Structures are given as structure tokens and as C-alpha cells.
Amino acid sequence: MSETRYAPARGRRTPRGAVRAATAVAVVLAVAAGGSYAAGIGPFDRGADAPDPAAAAQARAFLADWSAGRLPSAAGRTTRPESAERVLRSFTAGLDIGRPRLTAERVREADDGTVSVPFTARMPIEGLGTWTYTSAVPVREQQDGSWKVDWKLSVVHPRLSGTEKFRLDREETPAREVTDRDGTSLSEGRHPSLTPVLARLRGGAGAEPRGAVHLVDRATGKVERTEAAFGGEAGPSPAGPVRTTLDAEWQSAAEKALGEAGGKNAALVALRIDDGEILALANSPATGFNRAASGTYAPGSTWKIVTSAALLLKGAVAPDDTVDCPKYLTVGKEFHNVETSEHRGATFREDFTESCNTAFISLRGKLGDRELGDVARTYFGVGQEWHIGIPSYDGSVPVPADETEKAASMIGQGRIQANPLIMASVTATAVSGTFRQPSLTPGNEDTTTTRPLPREVVGHLRDMLRATVTDGTADVLSGLPGEIGAKTGTAEVSEEQDNNGWLVAHRGDVAVACVVEEGVTGGGSAGPVLRSLLSSAPADPS
Template identity: 80%
Template structure:
């Protein structure tokens, strides 16, 4: 099926001693050299100061308004506001462009009173990809002294003119057919939350959305050139549906469980502990971004599984060691626990089960600056390249740049980034001792290299996670059968947003992870989701 979207626009005194005179002469020479150097560097009174900074500032403001969708404001910065508003609107809307990223480069003076500011445009076209090109803004000072963008069609794109315009054409294949591990058909109709996953599988097989931005003659509509092309047709016709590692039963239960997220953006991953095969990937909303696999989130206190591993590996702490849990701790900034709780004289076990931020931060000196990231990569595969079967984000644990950032990394904040796929895998590795690259389709390439966790560390981690269910913050799962272990997490996002809620858990041969955006707490938001999931599928 082809669809067409058109963008249509057209201080006399005594003689000084000889030595003093020499000294003064030397100073004078140095001063002269300094002044000369300044002239040579172009910073003296006759230096070329370059383009007026106000012109550059106006160009950047125009690009910022355009990027943010404030088109009337952007247009008002031009010499032809009405026309500019019409063209900018038609260009972005007609070509299905969302959230353009426009980056200004160094300004130039052209000699005729105009200042030119080149820029790079990255235009995301919905469902297809990003169209990248370069253009330039001409700016001219008006009679009132104000700089404005000298409006021309070509500033939007160099080839846009009174005689040529752009047209977007889309061509779509039928949705990819997929089956679960037992051959049961999977589709967006039967499992709506799989929609972004199935779209990624289609792209992997060479199908999926395709399209192009075409330059056409305004009068005849004749295509003059292809400006950008997206997607590609399959080299050969598929012999059948794509077989996945998914399990229809777990997938259905995961989708129903996300209803417990109360309409908030959420994501969930279920995988097998013994081989990393993914049993369910669920996203809410059901369409759009595959946040479960490709999302980037601070994992919050679920990351304390990795932090605990790093501490236990080097004998820096033991579960029964006393590690005080005060209400507040200042390291660069004032840190506190959820609901400003405190546990004086707590053991490390208690710190883990109650998810005490201040206790974990107090142990930061036990680890080298890059040690947490090294442990994450060496034992848990985080930050290595994973070949899951669809595009995935494989985590990042950069070395902290200062004490505040190191404190943050101890509790899964700062620049530590993960998603439900990563945290489900972290859970599986922690309770089995061995990392298995997660996979969504059989036979994916595995280039990871990891080291098994020592058996003693695994036993300690399992005991800590089990105690979190029986006597800690994950007690929402305590009424379920089986030796369930878990860890909750609350991750700060910004001053303007509620915290994200996290929970990871394991039972039998299954590890699960869930994030609920702006869920406030892990136990209160992700907890009910995992309770629903594990209740629906009692057998692993």
C-alpha cells in the first residue's frame, strides 16, 4: 500500500641609577611585546570582532523555537512571520516530522551586512527514521537595530524553492508473522503489548515500514530526486513466521499484569534463568516505543544487587556486619532514604531488605571509582554488546566523575542506566551465578565474555533477596507460593516528576523485572504488577 503526503509551499626628576633605567627599559619592552602579541592575536582595539553576537543569539533562538514546536514564536523572529509560520507548519506536519533537532554551527559574515549561521537538521520522521541534512540561516539587522532571520524557503532546506517541494511516500508490508516457543501464533491482535516488538522483528527480517522523502516539481508533481530513503524490501520472501523464545502464556499474563500500573507508562520482561531466553516482553502503552528492551532508566535500588555483589566479592562487607542506616547522609548533597526512614545499628542484611540508601552510600569508600562498572561488566555482562534479536540498550555504568556521582552510583542513580531487560538479566545472574545473554529469537550471536560469580556470593545474594520478600520492602509478594526473592527500587527522575518504581524478582527458573514510570515507589507500583504476573502463572 502506498500513501502520499504532500508538503506544498511554495610621569622630570633626578636621573635614575643606570640599573633602574635598564630595568624600566626591560619592562617597557615586555609591555610592548605584550601589546604587540595582543594585536597579533586579534584582541587589540583594531581586532576583527566577528559577527554580532546578537545575530547569533537570534539564530539560536529561532532554531530552539522551531525544535520545540513553537512555530509562531520562530516565525516572529523572521522578516516574513506569516509566510514563515505557514511553511514551517507545512514542512514539519506534512512530512510527519516530530521533535526536530537543529544544531547551530559557527556564524559567518558574508560582507553584505548579512550574518549566516549554518546548522545541522535532524528530522525524525514518524515510523521511518531520521532525515539529516545541513542548511543555513541568513540574518539581517533591521532599521530598529534588531536582528531577524531573513526569510527564504531555502533556509528550511537548500532545495526547497518556489518551483520544488518535498513529498513523503510510505510503503508498508504486512505485519510480520511470529510464533512463540511452542508454535502458537503471536500478533498485535492477540497480544497488543507486543506491537513494538513485532515491528522490530519485521525490521530485522528486512521488512517493516519503508518510505522516502522525494523532491518533486510543484507544477507537474514529477519526482526529481530522492532526498532520503528509509527501510528496505526483504531480499527474499519469508518462508514462514518468525519463531521466537516467547511463551504465549507468560506473554498474556504479562500484558494483563500491566493493567496494575494504572495507565502509567510501564514495561516488563520475563526470562529463563538457565539460558536467558525471553518468555515475555510487555509495554504500556502497547504501541510505540519498546521501553522494556530499549529504554534507558536509572534502575534505582534494584541496582543494589550489583553493588552488593561488588562489596561481597572483595569481602568489604558481610550480611551480619553492622552498617548504620541514618536518616540523612551528606556526600556532595544531602541523601536520604525513602520516606526519610532510618534504622540505627542495622546490619547489612537489614540495609538490603529495607533498601537503605544512606548505608549503601556510606560504603562507597570500599569500592574503587571504576569498580562498580567493572563488576557489572565482568560478572553481569552489563555494558557489553548484546545480540538479543531486536535492537536493545545494553546498559551503562560509567566511572563517577566526583564524590556525589559515586554516591549516586551506589544506589543506581546518577549516570547508571538500565531497563527491565537488563535488570531481569542481572537478577538471573545474581541467583544462578552465571550470565546468559538474553535472547528473543533462537540462535542469536553471543560475543559477551563474563566470569561466574563465586558460589558463596550467590548464596548470600539469594538469602538477601528472599529476606526482602519475607521481612522487607518486597513483602507484597510474601503471600505467593514458592521461594520468591526480590528487590524493590525507587529512582529519582527530576524535581518535576514523581519517582519511577521498580521491582525485580525470581522464582524457580524465571527472573522478572518491571518499571512503572512515575510510580512513586517500587513496592507500591511495580509490586502489584509482579504479584499479578506470578499469581497468573504459578508454574515456572
């Protein structure tokens, strides 16, 4: 198997047989639902009068730990660990905050020797929306020469203090029944993974749940100001059930299948290829953040579907062309394949089925810097605004900052971001040729504009996806009924975390995608999940 981890050129070897390093291509720290981040070099480069880079590194590590939910580790980087952990925990739990997205800005140095790293916080509040604000992480040098976050309440939010705190107030909305496509009632008891989705839908199709984050006096509880408000003006009480595109049987099969993730954070989506209707949307843990539709992950080698489409569209390569797959390839840093495998004299089809990173990276010169993002947007709808019936993250494919990042982008790393909803849709588009906006409720507005893939390109993609099951890294799905095509993916996260495992597949009129956080490999972690789903799911629904 040749799923990729890309590593620095140093010959250092880390546990689990792969080198993991923070990507030195972005100038912004972007920590998201999958807990991933990229450590930038631009604004943190040390000039003659610049702050000690260890100070900025400590601030970035604190933000990364906080975002990923590693609160003891985040608190341990501060001058008051016990107080910091207690406050961070009560802040996120008390305000129903999921995975924060924390974006670091340019480092600053104060006259008193404190180094400050401003950041933008995007706090997803369950069932309401995202609270966005700015704050800063002050870091002070300790007597032993190390740097620690100078802990104070204002690190969390500038207005948090010993006399004022935040309170989340929700407005109750009339409880409404939510049903699947056939009118079967959906509930948290029968389908616990739908808990965050059902809470959103019960406000009514198109209605926004209402609530606010208030700054209140700690002693009296008096509201001092409203920090964030969610939902519009209260309208008439909705009536009747909310009908979704979900299929109760597929949803049950999806939730059962996530049991194969071994207790790790995971998510999957199943949708119809011919119209984009979502049949199942499941998360583990069931009542937590909606990773399936709102997560932000590097898609790893599953993204080679889009990269292959871009190369085939341009005529830059054909499936039977020889594209060598060496163990290593250096583009600013050393890239290699999982277990440093190689396939000398391999065809492009074999590079795809064996998920050879070095072969794909060697073709980067065939595409312009903007071309991969343009193809993703124009043919696959990635990065356009989707209206699926609930909030969703619709992907990002930034223009690479340099050749190293361009190389990483070819294999779904760098700053490319996706989630299972996006990758299920990418798979559906690849095998049908036409992007169809995914939907969870009927009648959603569609503002996307895309073009169909040429029939020849679709044929090649279908052939390569099928070969990946019969002869490649997705053989975990071989032997199942139906003509299944698939693509595995392994995505690097951070120096402290194992890789995320990915698998996308299609069978009949259904496309599926699964991510398992810290699953190490796609076939080994997401593979059993999708095998369970496709083994127990019913026939394609009408």
C-alpha cells in the first residue's frame, strides 16, 4: 500500500513508521474540527529584532491543543495550569461550543518583554451558529529560559474577567416531528447520531433556531451586553413534520457501522448519485460536533480523484502512461509513500490504485498553480456555497504558496480542506460526470454553477476506482456484492496526532465517504466502517 505521509528531508524516523511534521508552507494557523493545523513560517520568521520563535511556537501549540480538545495539554503550557484547564473546560461546556477554529495572526512583542499572538476565534455553538471574536495569547519567558502562556481570563475572551462571564440563552422553539424520505419518524433515541441535526431541523424547514451569548455580571446575573445573537426575528409557529431526504434504514446501518471505528472520532455520509439527496449522515460520538457536514479535514489521497480529473481533463496523462513511483521525492522537503513503498515503471492507473504519492507529486508541473482549485470548483462544486438544509462547510482549495505546498496539494494535503459530505459528493460527481448539490431537505436553493466532466474522463475515473478495489488499496471492499469502486486516503494531521484514515466508495446509485480521526490508514480504519455499511444497507432507495 502506498498511502502517503509526507515528511521532512531529515532521515529521522518516528513511531509507527512514519515521520510527522507540521506543514511549513502556510503563514496562518488553521485549527479545525479534525484538530489539524499548519505552522506558518512567513510572519513567524525571526529577523534581527523579531521575538524568539519559541515564544510564538508555544502560543500556536496552546491554540492547537485548545482547538483539538486537549485541554490538559493546553493548560500545561500556561503559568497557571489548574485554573486554565478549569476555565477552558467550563467555557466550552457551558456555552455548548464544539471544536473551535482558531486562526493565529502576526506575532507582536510588547515593551515589557511579553510576546503576544493575536488570534481569531470561531466558536461553533451547537444548534445555533458560529460566534466569532478576536483575542490574543500573551507568552512570557520563564526563569529557566522556557516560554509559557501568561494565563489570565482575557486569553479566552477579552471581556471575560473576575466580575463578568458569559451565558448562553436559547429561545425554545415548538418541537416538530422530523421524518425520513418515506415519512418514518426520526428521533434521537433511534438515531442518536442525528442529535445535532434534529435540533436544527425542529425549528422548521428554513427557520433558524434563536439564541444569544450574553455578557453578564457574575454577582447579579444582569446582562451587560449581547456578544452574539443567532436567528432572525421570531416568526409564526411552524406546523407539520419536517421531511428530510434521509433513509431510516441507511441511517441505522451507518450508525451501526461507525461502531467499527473502535471508539475514535469518526463520521460518514451516504448520498444518492443521481440527485445528491443525503441518505445517511452519522457521527461518532453521536451527540457531538457534526463532523460529517461541518468538519474541516485534509482529505489525503481521496483527493487524488480530483487531481486525476484535472490531469485527465488537460490531457497531461493517460491511464496507461508510465509514471514512475519512487520511494522518495524531494520538493522543498521529502515526500514518501507509506512504508516507503515504490513501484518502478508503474502506469498512472497503478499509481492511482496503489495511491502513490511520489508519482502524483511528480506531475505537479503539468498543472498551473490555480488549476487544481479551478477544477475542484468548476466541475465538483467544491468551495462554492452549498445550501443543503443545515449549516455545512463546503470545502477550500487555496492557491499554493510555493512548490512544496503545490506538491502537498496534489495528494490532498497542504491547506486543502474537506469533510465526508464533500468527498461523498466528489465521488458521486466523478462517477456520474455531473455535480449535484447535496441536500438533506427538499427544495433548497442551488446557487452553484458547474460544468459536466467529459464522458471519457468519467470512464477513466470509474475504471481506476474499480481497479482500486480489485487490485489496489481498497481491497477491504472486495467480495461485496455489486460493482464497487473506491479510493483510500491517509491524511497527516499534526506532530502530536496519528494520521486520519479515509475511504470513499460508490455502488449503484449511492456514494459514501468516511473519515476516522487518528485512524492511521484509510484501509485499516475507515475500511471496516464502509464494509459494514455496504454489507448491511438496504438496496438503493427510490
